[in-house]
Amino acid sequence: MNMKIDPWSALNIDDYSKLFDEFGIQPFDDMVREIENPHKFMSRKIIFGHRNYDRITDAMNNNKPFSVMSGFMPSGKIHLGHKMVMEEIIWHQQQGADAFVGIADREAHAVRGMSWERCSDIGINEYIISLIALGFEPNGHIYFQSKSEQVKDLAFELSSKANYSELSAIYGFTGETNVAHMLSAVTQSADILHPQLEEYGGPKPTVIPVGSDQDPHIRLTRGLGHKMNMFKIEGREDKEGNKYFSIRSKAAPEEALKELSQRIPGKTKLFEGHVDVFSADNFESLMKVVQDVELEFGGYAFVPPSSTYHRFMSGLQGGKMSSSVPESYISLTEEPKGAAKKVKRAKTGGRITLEEQKKLGGEPEKCSVYEMFLFHLVDDDEELAQIYTECRDGTRMCGHCKALAAERTEKFLKEHQELREVAKDRLDEYRL
Ligand code: SF4
Incomplete structure (x- = not known):
């Protein structure tokens, strides 16, 4: 079966191995060994695949220049999925990367029809403030697509190398797709390649941490970068x-x-x-x-971008996380007590009765509370392993587990929101 990944439809991709076979994404397992202190998403196999991450480990291990870049479409509430990407960017920044974060307002305007004012408001108040609160350093670059002359100029140049058939094959565009939507795809390629422009130090390995639904952008960009190069x-x-x-x-x-x-x-x-x-x-x-x-000689010289792919969390009620169903996700800006209640109502991998739970054990693989621990709420691997084992052998009950996850969610949000207040006063330290 021919699989099409559409970054705008937030697909829940169950079978990640298809991505290896069909799109040539490499398993991340081999890479982890090359990294001295891997991020917990790497060691826990949440980051499961990559393209050319060897260029990044080589740069990290040998003190060579490299960049990290990712973007956020300012279309709604910032949630735990966005936090994952932000943490990956910040981790690479801490490993020495020149870090770039783009607010994809051109995409939100073209694809979602959002006004520029609203894009700007959501971009700053939801995404940028949380990014700073999570630890993004001012030596990195945060920008809006619509305000970056470099990105706009490069998008125009790249569009001379992109054609309708190619965009259609990658994204499934049809005759009804508007031109701005197509331009926003090319603009994202410009986002990804612009850290390699001369004003940012020239060609260098650049990693793009994304969810697997964003791979079409990576494939398009690698192809366009190759076509742009003079030799x-x-x-x-x-x-x-x-x-x-x-x-x-x-x-x-x-x-x-x-x-x-x-x-x-x-x-x-x-x-x-x-x-x-x-x-x-x-x-x-x-x-x-x-x-x-x-x-x-005035040409372009791009190193094909590298990428990492992470798994998605499922929605708190099971199934997909959806921005139109607030019960399915935790936003970083929502009221902490209300968020804790959502966690207490989350779908678990527990059995119907306590008796069965004790006899058969729970199923952490199907549990959204366990996912909260795995992705966000437990840093200590030993503690996580203990939760897993106790769940499996039936000595852990869901009520206790949910109470712990709810308490940690509330604590995290409270602290994060305090840090957001500090971040608001630090906005002018950043080159926005
Ligand atoms: Fe999930 Fe905890 Fe219940 Fe296991 S005991 S299924 S980890 S809530």
Whole structure:
């Protein structure tokens, strides 16, 4: 079956393994070993997949420049799902990334028909204030799509490389889809690539932490970035089986190719439209020369963006979390006592009677309260393992568990909302 992921329809994707097979997302398991202090979402397999995260671990482990970027559509209440992405951004910022957060107001305007004023109000008062309260540092960049000249200019450039068939194949756009919706897809590609512009330090690995429903943006952007680059590097083999690189371009001026052939150390040969490189033993240093020449000749040089994919929490009542059903989610700005009551009414993986629970044990895999612990309320792995084991062996009862989750939710929201008050006074420390 051909699976289509639509970022605007908030699909609940049950079978994540399909993403590996059908879209080439790699399992995250191997990456965790490369990270000294992985985030709990990584060690708990909540982040389950990636594209090219090896570039990010290489940058983190060898003190090389890298970026983290993600965006939020300002269309409603900030909830625990947004908090997950924010925590991932902040974690990468703490590991040394130059961090970018885009408020996707162009998308909200184009796709949801929201006024610019409302986008701005929700962007600041829901998302940005919580982002700061959660620990985003002022050396990062927070911006609105509609106010970033770099993003708008790059979106225009990228749109010259995107066509309707491609957008339609990725997003399922039809003849009824309005052009602004298409432009907002390209604008998100500009969001993702703009940390690599010269004014932000040039080409570098950039990770985009997202839910798996956002993968279409990543695929589109990787393709567009590749098309924008002045040169394409291809691995080749001659008749004798000797390997070499061929650097090709249709668009580069002859002088750019000449410059390239002179600057690459070792044996090179210049042809019309391409340079062959016969002794590049270090791909990274070859890339660096290529990128330098691309930039000097006014071209673009983008490293394909990396990405991580996290699982979604289910709704508190089971099924999907939905912004139109307030009982299904916890908002970071809602009244803490009311939120605690929602947790107490949440669907658990408990049995019908206490007797059965003691005999059969509960089912934490089907329990939204356990998910609250796993994703947000328990930092200590040992405590989490204890909850799991006690649930499974029938020594833990749902009433006690829900009371604990409710109490922690209330405490977290109270503290977060106090930090939000402090964040409001710190807004001008950030380059908005
Ligand atoms: Fe969920 Fe706790 Fe009940 Fe287990 S005991 S099913 S973890 S609420």
